[in-house]
Amino acid sequence: MRKLIYYVAVTVDGFIAAPDGAFDFFPLEGDHGPWLTERYPKTIPGHFRETLGLTQARPRAFDTVLMGRATHQVAVDEGLASGYPHLRQYVFTSHPGDLPVEDGLTITSGDPVAVVRELKAEPSDLDIxxxxxxxxAATLIDEIDxxxxxxxPLILGAGIPLVAGQAAPVLSLRRRMAREFESGVTYMEFVRA
Incomplete structure (x- = not known):
C-alpha cells in the first residue's frame, strides 16, 4: 500500500512558514540542496525544472502531491495554474470554483481523509x-505514515506550524535516519513505531 509522506522544510521551532505564509527565508544554497534534489527531483516546482536540468528526471519517491489552498496559491500568484504539473495534484479548499484548472490538477472541497485512503489503495510503487x-497536516495526521x-537552523518565534490546529497526538514515532549538512540543515525521517 502506498504511504502518505509529509516532506517539508521546517524551522528549529517547528514552523513551515512565517505568519503571512512566506517561506523564502529557507536556504536554497548549500550542500543539502543537491542531495535533496537528487533524492526528490519531482518535488522541484515545474517552472524551475528545466533550468535545473530535471525535465527528464524519473520519479523516485512520489507521483502525487497534496496541498492546501494557501500552498497552491503560491503558484497561482506567480501566474501558474499549478506548481507541480509533472505530478498528479490535489488541492483541498473550501472555495474550489475560483482557481484555474489544468490537466492533472484536482481542486476539491471533498474530505481529505477519504481522498487519501483512495489514493493509498491505488496500485503504485510510488508514494503520496x-x-x-x-x-x-492536522486533518490528515492519522493518515501520515x-x-x-x-x-x-532558524527560529521564527511565530508562524504556520508543522501541524496547525486540532490534531490527535502522535506519540509513537521512531527516527529512521538523520543526515546533517555543512549548511546547518538536518534532514530527518520519522516513521510510525
Missing amino acids: WLCGGGAL EFRLKVN
Whole structure:
C-alpha cells in the first residue's frame, strides 16, 4: 500500500512558514540542496525544472502531491495554474470554483481523509507527498505514515506550524535516519513505531 509522506522544510521551532505564509527565508544554497534534489527531483516546482536540468528526471519517491489552498496559491500568484504539473495534484479548499484548472490538477472541497485512503489503495510503487500546509497536516495526521523533515537552523518565534490546529497526538514515532549538512540543515525521517 502506498504511504502518505509529509516532506517539508521546517524551522528549529517547528514552523513551515512565517505568519503571512512566506517561506523564502529557507536556504536554497548549500550542500543539502543537491542531495535533496537528487533524492526528490519531482518535488522541484515545474517552472524551475528545466533550468535545473530535471525535465527528464524519473520519479523516485512520489507521483502525487497534496496541498492546501494557501500552498497552491503560491503558484497561482506567480501566474501558474499549478506548481507541480509533472505530478498528479490535489488541492483541498473550501472555495474550489475560483482557481484555474489544468490537466492533472484536482481542486476539491471533498474530505481529505477519504481522498487519501483512495489514493493509498491505488496500485503504485510510488508514494503520496503532502507538501503543505499545517492545517491539512492536522486533518490528515492519522493518515501520515512518515515525516521527512528538512530542519533548518532558524527560529521564527511565530508562524504556520508543522501541524496547525486540532490534531490527535502522535506519540509513537521512531527516527529512521538523520543526515546533517555543512549548511546547518538536518534532514530527518520519522516513521510510525
